[in-house]
Structures are given as C-alpha cells and as structure tokens.
Amino acid sequence: MASFETITPIDDSVLLTRERHTDKDVDTALARASKTFSVWRSWSLARRIEILEKAVAAFVGQKESIAAEITTQMGRPIAYSGGEVAGFETRARTMLRLAPEALQPFVPSKLEGFDRSIKRAPLGVVAVLAPWNYPFLTAVNAVIPALAAGNVVVLKHSDQTPLAAERMDEAFRAVGLPDGVFQFLHIDHDQVARMIADPRVSYVCFTGSVGGGHAVQRALSGSFTSAGLELGGKDPAYVREDANIEHAIANIADGIFFNSGQSCCGIERVYVHERHYKNVVDGLVAYAEQLSLGDPRDAATTLGPMVKTSAANSVRAQISDAVRAGAHALVDGTKFSADTGRSAYLSPQIIVDCDHSMSIMAEETFGPVAGVMSVRSDEEAVRLMNDSRYGLTASVWTADSAAAERIGDQLETGTVFMNRCDYLDPELAWTGVKDSGRGATLSRLGYDYLTRPKSYHFRLTV
DSSP, X not given: OOEEEEEOTTTSOEEEEEEOOOHXXXXXXXXXXXXXXXXXXXXXXXXXXXXXXXXXHHHHTTHHHHHHHHHHHHOOOHHHHHHHHHHHHHHHHHXXXXXXXXXXXXXXXXXXXXXXXEEEEEOSEEEEEEOSSSTTHHHHHHHHHHHHTTOEEEEEEOTTOHHHHHHHHHHHHHTTOOTTSEEEOOOOHHHHHHHHHSTTEEEEEEESOHHHHHHHHHHTTTSOOEEEEEOOOOEEEEEOTTSOHHHHHHHHHHHHHGXXXXXXXXXXXXXXXXXXHHHHHHHHHHHHHTOOBSOTTSTTOSBOOOSOHHHHHHHHHXXXXXXXXXXXXXXXXXXXXXXXXXXXXXXXXXXXXXXTTSHHHHSOOOSSEEEEEEESSHHHHHHHHHSSSEESEEEEEOSOHHHHHHHHHHOOSSEEEESOOSOOOTTSOEEOEETTEESEESHHHHHHHSEEEEEEEEEOOO
C-alpha cells in the first residue's frame, strides 16, 4: 500500500506519514455514501441541523490541539492558528442558521385549483477538495451547508494538512453522525480525477490553484457533473486621496503579510493616490520591518514560514525578476535572520517602481510580498485593478461610500471591500470571476449550488 509524508515547514522534517486509501477504498466509500444518502436526506432539516450543531461544538472543544496541528502542518504562527477554529465555528453556525430560510420552498402566486411550489432538493454525493492554506475555513464553506441541505460528503484534503480531515471526521463520529454521511479519503491526484468522474458523485467543490481547477474540469469533461471552483487571486487595494491613511496602511499591511501572504484574497497589488504614495509606501515598509519571522510555535512570532521551501523559492524568483526589470525591493532582508535564502522562511517585502509587465503585478504571488504603484485618479485605479486575469476581491480605502460603490460597480471582482480587506463574511456570497473561479459558497446563495430546484405542480380537482 502506498503512503505519503507531510513535511513540516518549521524545519523540513517529516511530521507524519499516512497510508493512501486504495481504489477499492474509494469505491467502498462512494457505495456507502450513495446508500446512506437516501437515509440522510429523509431526516428533517431540524434534525440534521441539531446533530451538525453538536458536531461543531465537539470540534471547537478541541481548539488548542487543532490550532497546534495547523501550526506544525503548514507553518502559521501559533498566535493566530486558534483564530481558524473560531472562524470555522462562526461560518458553520451561520450556515446552519441560514439553512431553514435558504431551503424553504418557493410558492408562486396562487392559481385556483392548483398547488404549486419549488423545493430545493439535495444533489447526492458531494466531493469536497480542500487546500492547506486555511485547511478548516476552506472545508467548512462546503461541508457544513452540503450536509445541512441533505447531501452526503466525501472530503479529500491536501497531503500537507491530512489531520484536518481526520479531526473533522472525529467530531462527526463523536456525535453519532450516521455512517457514510461524512467520509474522508487520503488519495492522490489521479485517484481524485477518477473519483470525481464517477457517476455516483453529483457535485464537486474545489478550492485551490487555477491549474487544479483546470484539472477538475478535465476530469469532469466526460460527464455533466458540475463543480464549484474557488481558485487564485491577485487582489488589489486602492487608497484614494480622501482615505484615512493610518487605517489603510495598518489594514492593507495585515492583508499582505498575514498567513505569510498565503491567502487567495490577500492583498498583492496596491494602488495609491499620488498625494499619499510616499507615506503609504513608508508605512508598509515600516510595518514589514517590525514583523518577527521565526519558529511559528513561538508565541512571539508574527510571520511564520511559507508552506514549503519550493514555494518560498518561487516568490524569491518573482522578486528577483522584478528587480532585474527595474523594480526596487525596499525591505531590508538582513533584519530577518531566519531567512537564509534556502528555506521556507521568507522575509516580507514591498516592491516599488513596478508595472504590469512584471509578474509581481500580474501573476499570483501567494507570499508576503506586494507591489505598490502610484495613480492619479479613480479611473486610472479602476483600469489597473481590472487589468488582471483574476477577480476574487478588491478593496477601496476612502471616506466616501458613494465613491466606493461607484468604483465597485466598475470592478471585475467577486467581492468589493471598503476600508477592510482579506476577510470573508459568511452572510455574503463568496465568489470570483475570470480565473478566480465560478459558483458561490456561503450566504443563502451558497445553498443554491448544493441543491437543485424541484418543481411540484398539483391539480387539486379532477
């Protein structure tokens, strides 16, 4: 039986080893899920919500150990890892609270002699493919609402964070969730492709890279199975002339550097009105230089390693390419002794004198780095913000909400923020355009993608 290793970015040692599930295991899991679906969907919504709320409580009860595992698996500082467990709880409970209204039948205008309605029917077996960067927050977006709607779930988590799947499974088992309603599989990419192409899978929820999204599409090309795709981002921030500059600097910097920049909605491009350009650049550099890069298990660490040395090296290469093309890197890397240039520990960086011909402003970086450019007007900012193949989120920093809405209406993005960034509100739809994906999770609208409309047309008199 094949196995895989999870290498911790803390010191590049082997953290754990797991056996791969076999193709037979996959077939057994899909058979069990298909059989259990008819039972689970027959439960009342109230009964499903009740047991799922207990599962959420059981999960949150293990907060400290789960936080420590997040840190060792993917390198986020322990000072912040517990926040993911809290976020999991908030999103899960919000989606369970929204379920009764989102799933209630739609009744059209009264028609004499007829009873008509549209119900939301569960799809069946939902395959959830989750990444490592926010191992629980990405998974919960699909898992909890899918189950609440009456679907059954098979979760495949990243090899970097296999404990995430196992901890969720433990919580569901602890409260007596029926066997087969939630299952996880440790399988490789080829097995994933075969699994999601299986006719017993009704829907796929994928969070990951653009390349991964294309792989999902290829695997599904021979069927009519749909997929929700949450892919990459190159999210911009625009600081207008009327912005609160201190507030903008602090929050944009957090959006750039939190989680070592490994967030699909993290800030990677900053456009600043020329009046404030120098102040914002100086503020971002000062913020970066006060960060503490080091062992994420240390409570004083505010910037941990990237997930892998190869990932850090890719960001280093992007920075070097920009500098060779005429850009300037402003943060003094010698302030960060943990960054030897040969490990997953990467110094934060702010790039100036850059333009959209450089990959640092065009391609996803996924590291603690952002390019900053000066603009003269809203029109120039909008043009540059839209000059990207990505469209996940964008933020506008201004004292004028009407201006923010006017600008937002012109932006090709899934979410528009004003005076905040790098945040997900579970009562709003999480969605992207262009290469950032398709479909939506969370909010009432998220349930539309995890169910299908089913019309009932009854003649009452014959």
